[in-house]
Amino acid sequence: MENMMGLLRVHIQRGVNLAIRDVRSSDPYVVIKMGKQKLMTRVVKKNINPEWNEDLTLSISDPIIPINLFVYDKDTFSLDDKMGDAEFEIGAFLEAIKFRLENVPSGTIISKVQPNRLNCLAEESHIIWMDGKVVQNMVLRLRNVERGEVELQLQWIDVPGSRGL
DSSP states (O other): OTTOOEEEEEEEEEEESOOOOSSSOOOEEEEEEETTEEEEOOOOTTOSSOEEEEEEEEEESOTTSOEEEEEEEOOSSSOOEEEEEEEEOOHHHHHHHTTOOOSOOTTEEEEEEOOOTTSOBSSOEEEEEETTEEEEEEEEEOBSSSSOEEEEEEEEEOOTTSOOO
């Protein structure tokens, strides 16, 4: 607890145009890994544009460690098939939280993260002040696969007794 900075809520919204791994469709689910932490969403049956709308919460002690996202196709009789992966960092998001904005209108863009060869962003990612919280919306383009994107949103949760930012 003394090493923890806070919690990062990753809201997995949906997958877009994911790769087909079974005969006609896929049964995708998402796994998020950060260091030794590993969390996963539910499986959405027969859908290449799944809507998960699930919150996965990671405890953050070292903000430099990248977060890895993997998409798999659930198989009954064999190992699950990989449907791509992506990696993202939260450095810019944590910097925006340090501003401690209070009297700013909801919807104000605090910062923008541009897509480049070093990140998996499919488009510009906005860090926004929304309803008294800092959130970051991301669209991640999956690597090591022919197509697919995952939309997600980051939100910070302060924990009493943690070392904070």
